[in-house]
Amino acid sequence: MNDPSLTDGRAQVTPLHPGAGETLTEAAYRSLRNDLVRGRHAPGERLRIERLRRLYDVGPTPLREALQRLSAEGLVRADGNRGFTASPLDLADFDDLNTARSAVEREALRLAIARGDELWEAQVVSAAYLIGKADRAIASERTVQPEGVAQPDGTADGLLDHWEAANAAFHRATVAACGSNWLLRIREGLHTQCERYRRASIYRRRGKRDLAAEHQEIAAAVLERDADLACTLVTAHFAATAGDLALELGKAQ
Amino acid sequence: MNDPSLTDGRAQVTPLHPGAGETLTEAAYRSLRNDLVRGRHAPGERLRIERLRRLYDVGPTPLREALQRLSAEGLVRADGNRGFTASPLDLADFDDLNTARSAVEREALRLAIARGDELWEAQVVSAAYLIGKADRAIASERTVQPEGVAQPDGTADGLLDHWEAANAAFHRATVAACGSNWLLRIREGLHTQCERYRRASIYRRRGKRDLAAEHQEIAAAVLERDADLACTLVTAHFAATAGDLALELGKAQ
């Protein structure tokens, strides 16, 4: 069924492996989203069914359904009779995205701080510990490498993946106790969008910031139940990343 | 092609009429969403492809794709290998939904009040005028009808549709100038969800409230650029509706 000699060296994509009792549509959705967030499908690139069919080794039906779901989320655009396109990265859209994300995150954070219990606190502590390690790992890895190298692709990608996962987990933990599944769901979608923008940049900013310190400050404010401070810090945290990326994207354009 | 004698008197659904250069998938999406919001597919009801195929007179492919999109929005649930289901109405979920909606609406409102220009103001005035008329129409229609009648279906449905449209347009107008498409998009989705809950109730609450007054107060606060007041009013406005519906749904359960 699967011809291993046919892996087609050029385009690396996440292979489908549908877990038990999982639909091919769901698997295709996950793989596609993964690859879109990582930029394996370039922003603006047309996503032709026939090509995707070969890349992911599925029929057109699960692909089309997955793409429809992704278009509802905003990662893909479905235009009239012209098929699907990976959503382009746009500076104005990014700004917009950040105000929305900040707003939702703040609200969720306030609610979580108001409602969270001990278990929630413990999970924040745990996530803070992990993101702290990831922050330092990234920072030290950077000092080892010469200035402007910033591996173009593939080399230390695992580290970046790990940091992104830890970062997502940390921020998710802080708001987990907010009590509104809708807020959490929306927040998750906005986070994914932001991650896509983040990964598209070269992460040159790292030198200028002490991410570990920022994260620990946020964690401290959360654990002290200082909602105002936590919101201020998170807003600044997001805005700093946004500013750096905007700078980079702005230059590129 | 279309057999008019086959309209199948029982289940009334929105017929598909794909506008020029529009995909059948999009048309199916619109019709399905419309019918889901109006409760023409009962909450929790299984949405079997074969049945929908006959109801809407389309092939299975556009239907499945439309349902995938709707499941991303939360109007439909797609469970494993058991097909699609109209999302159930749940009291806890409704509460959750309202906190999320209030939060997003407040944020958008603040931004709009900060950024809106004259044209925006004018459109708020216009929308306020229209919702005012709709509010009074509903109120007067209610006094004409005897107490507990509340037409079960089909009779004065047009009035209700008109009110819902005007209500949506009014609240949309107040936040239109917020400048964040993401916020607007999220807000729209949450509004749709709430409308579904609203329409599921019998609208008995109307007697107890002066909706026209509430809407005009909100409009006034917005036009005076009093963000704090506007947010307070809108939050109360939503909470009142939510409370009434929760009461009704609670009784039903």
Place this chain on the structure above:
DNA sequence: ACAAAATGAAACTGGTGACATTCCGCCACG
């Protein structure tokens, strides 16, 4: 002769229908 518009063909998307396969739930049977 050259640029712009019109034409035509190829490619692709969107959609249908039939069929294979897999999975779930149920019922009968041990």
Place this chain on the structure above:
DNA sequence: CGTGGCGGAATGTCACCAGTTTCATTTTGT
């Protein structure tokens, strides 16, 4: 009470068709 088919539905593939877009070519006007 467990278990093993069994029917039906959902998922997915394939082949095929219709309508659009797109691109290259041809035609036309100056």
